Amino acid sequence: MENFRDYYEILGVEREDPIEEIKKVYRRLARQYHPDLNPGDKAAEEKFKDISEAYEILSDPKKRTEYDQYSRVWNQKGFKGQNPKGDRFSVWGNRSPNNQNDPKEDDYFRQFSDFESFVDQLLGRRQVKVTTTAPPPEPKKAASFDPFRPGTTKYTHTVVAPKPKNVEAQLTLPLERAYTGGRERIRLEDGRSLEVEMPPGMLSGQKVRLRGQGVAGGDLLLKITVAPHPYFFLEGFDVVSPLPVTPSEAVLGAVVEVPTLDGLVRITIPAGVTSGQRLRLAEKGFPDEEGVLGDQLVEIQIVVPKSISSRERELYEQLRQIENFKPRLSLPV
Numbered sequence: 001m002e003n004f005r006d007y008y009e010i011l012g013v014e015r016e017d018p019i020e021e022i023k024k025v026y027r028r029l030a031r032q033y034h035p036d037l038n039p040g041d042k043a044a045e046e047k048f049k050d051i052s053e054a055y056e057i058l059s060d061p062k063k064r065t066e067y068d069q070y071s072r073v074w075n076q077k078g079f080k081g082q083n084p085k086g087d088r089f090s091v092w093g094n095r096s097p098n099n100q101n102d103p104k105e106d107d108y109f110r111q112f113s114d115f116e117s118f119v120d121q122l123l124g125r126r127q128v129k130v131t132t133t134a135p136p137p138e139p140k141k142a143a144s145f146d147p148f149r150p151g152t153t154k155y156t157h158t159v160v161a162p163k164p165k166n167v168e169a170q171l172t173l174p175l176e177r178a179y180t181g182g183r184e185r186i187r188l189e190d191g192r193s194l195e196v197e198m199p200p201g202m203l204s205g206q207k208v209r210l211r212g213q214g215v216a217g218g219d220l221l222l223k224i225t226v227a228p229h230p231y232f233f234l235e236g237f238d239v240v241s242p243l244p245v246t247p248s249e250a251v252l253g254a255v256v257e258v259p260t261l262d263g264l265v266r267i268t269i270p271a272g273v274t275s276g277q278r279l280r281l282a283e284k285g286f287p288d289e290e291g292v293l294g295d296q297l298v299e300i301q302i303v304v305p306k307s308i309s310s311r312e313r314e315l316y317e318q319l320r321q322i323e324n325f326k327p328r329l330s331l332p333v
Contacts, residue, residue, distance in 0.1 A: 003114050003115040003116055004071070004115045005050070005054075005115065006071070007053075007054035007057055007058055007067065008054075008058070010050050010051060010054045011025050011026060011029065011051060011054050011055065011058065012025060012029075013025055013058075015068070019058075019059055019061070022055065022058050022059055023055075023059060026051060026054075026055040026059070029047075029051045030048065030051065030052070033045075033047045033048040033051065034048060035048060037195075053119070053123075056123060057119075057122060057123070063122055063123075066122060067122065070118055161216075162215070162216040163216060164214065164215065164216045164217040164218035165214055165215035165216060165218040166214050166215075166218045166219045166220070166221060167214045167215055167218065167219075167220055167221070168207075168220075168221045168222075168223055169186070169188055169189070169220060169221070169222055169223070170222075170223050170225060171184070171186055171208075171222045171223065171224055171225070172225045172226075172227050173198070173202060173224060173225070173226055173227065174226075174227050174229075175226055175227065175228075175229040175232055175234075175261075176229075176261060177198070178201070178202040178203070178224070178226045179200065179201065179261045179286060180200055180261075181197075181198045181199050181200035181201070181202070182197070182198060183195055183196065183197055183198070184196050184198050186222070188220075194210070194213065194220075196208070196210065196222070200287065201237075201286045201287040201288075202224045202226065203224065203226060203234070203237075203286065204224060204225050204226045205223070205224065205225075206223075206224045207221050207222060207223050207224065208221070208222040208224065209221055209222075210222065231259065232261065234286065235297070236294065237285050237286045237287070237288050237293075237294030238285045238286075238294040238295050238296065238297055239260070239261060239284060239285045239286065239294065239295075239296045239297070240278075240296075240297045240299060241258070241259065241260075241296060241297070241298055241299070242298075242299050242301050243256070243258055243279075243298045243299065243300055243301065244301045244302075244303045245269060245273070245300060245301070245302055245303065246302075246303065246305075247302060247304060249269055250269070250272070250273050250274070250275075250300070250302045251271065251272065252271055253268070253269050253270050253271035253272075253273070254268075254269045255267070255268050255269070256269060258281070258296075258298055260281065260284045260296055261284070261296075262284065265281065265284075267279060267281065267298065269300070273300050274300065274302075275300055275301055275302040276299065276300065276301075277299075277300045278297045278298060278299050278300070279297070279298040279300070280295050280296070280297060280298075281295060281296040281297075281298060282295050283295065284296035
């Protein structure tokens with residue numbers, strides 16, 4: 001039988017090892033040879049396919065038993081169909097009386113033209129249609145009658161290849177991660193875990209295409225959602241942030257520190273600023289399609305203290321006595 005692969009040797013385990021040991025070894029090898037961790041390495045990709053196929057068979061008790069039965073006879077003399085007349089056991093070569101297979105089992109394995117056909121049938125990768133035609137009746141002659149003579153069997157292998165299909169998945173990012181980009185690990189509904197390199201400046205509604213990660217070689221489309229932030233919020237490619245200031249800072253002006261997605265920066269609050277007024281920090285927003293950065297809009301919020309000291313109250317009383325500003329004179333009624 002051609003192309004036989006020793007799955008125990010591929011995984012580096014013994015035939016007597018329990019399933020728990022096989023799973024442990026497989027997880028270690030899968031991490032070592034996973035294509036996402038070895039980009040562009042064809043040897044690692046082929047190794048990953050081999051260990052995955054080996055694990056799929058050896059981790060299933062029924063498939064493992066059938067594979068073990070097959071592997072005991074695959075290289076026996078006569079396995080490819082030689083059947084010298086008169087020796088009913090010669091299909092599998094010369095054997096001792098203690099090493100005789102069940103003829104029904106022998107006939108089952110003989111239907112496979114090579115090891116690939118056996119594995120395809122075992123893993124359900126192919127549909128095998130078997131059509132058996134009985135030989136024409138022979139004259140009943142006791143001397144030449146052979147009760148173990150096989151019939152004539154024809155096999156048709158039909159490969160059913162699923163069509164590639166694109167699928168979508170949701171990915172929610174914190175605002176900071178959407179801004180900086182970087183590697184993100186995602187878990188899909190089918191149980192797969194992928195590590196994806198995200199570009200910087202992602203916005204809600206954008207999609208990232210991962211080629212070949214969909215169904216049957218289709219693409220996976222990640223639809224991005226940027227989670228709400230407790231301080232920053234987006235207006236297009238601009239980042240808006242509130243900035244609380246005291247009444248004295250609003251009247252006299254001040255130099256203060258403002259949080260941005262890149263860290264703290266110092267800005268000058270002009271004297272006489274009003275509540276709701278916006279100050280612009282250039283190129284502190286998100287990049288657009290051409291890589292041009294938006295701005296950060298700092299929105300002034302004049303905040304009045306809820307409690308003050310006796311000294312502050314005294315000074316506010318003096319200020320009220322001398323101030324000339326009359327804000328309600330401009331009321332339209």
